[in-house]
Amino acid sequence: MAIREIRKTPDEVLYKKSREVTDFDERLHTLLDDMADTMYEANGVGLAAVQVGILKRVVVIDVGDGIMELINPVIIETKDSQTGTEGCLSFPGQWGIVTRPNYVKVKALDRFGNEQILEGRELLARAFCHEIEHLDGHAFVEKVERFVDPDAE
Ligand code: ZN
Numbered sequence: 001m002a003i004r005e006i007r008k009t010p011d012e013v014l015y016k017k018s019r020e021v022t023d024f025d026e027r028l029h030t031l032l033d034d035m036a037d038t039m040y041e042a043n044g045v046g047l048a049a050v051q052v053g054i055l056k057r058v059v060v061i062d063v064g065d066g067i068m069e070l071i072n073p074v075i076i077e078t079k080d081s082q083t084g085t086e087g088c089l090s091f092p093g094q095w096g097i098v099t100r101p102n103y104v105k106v107k108a109l110d111r112f113g114n115e116q117i118l119e120g121r122e123l124l125a126r127a128f129c130h131e132i133e134h135l136d137g138h139a140f141v142e143k144v145e146r147f148v149d150p151d152a153e
Pocket of ligand 1: 088089090130134
């Protein structure tokens, strides 16, 4: 377990597309463990592998209910909408209002390659959308309706 360096804008790796994971081996498990350590150390609720410079479709999320590991995640259903403040460990100090679905269903694999169906509402739905976007080289700033100062609101 180790803390990895979080890549920050304008690091160009953040804008690259990540590749599907095909090997569910020790190397993947180490990456997942390190990503969790890195996310917790940074007080984040989600982290995509690209944010530590690894172009693999791997995401970790913890919105307060324990660690979730998503390999090759795909959004298969969305419902309703929510509008709220969002930030990103790769865009320090930038916060903005983003509208997202309020319910998101995701199909993903676990660290052993088993398929899992995950459902999220509110913050978890937001985290699914935010992290999965990272895997295609996109970031929340593209969707911001207006930037805000969270300390002033
Ligand atoms: Zn992010």
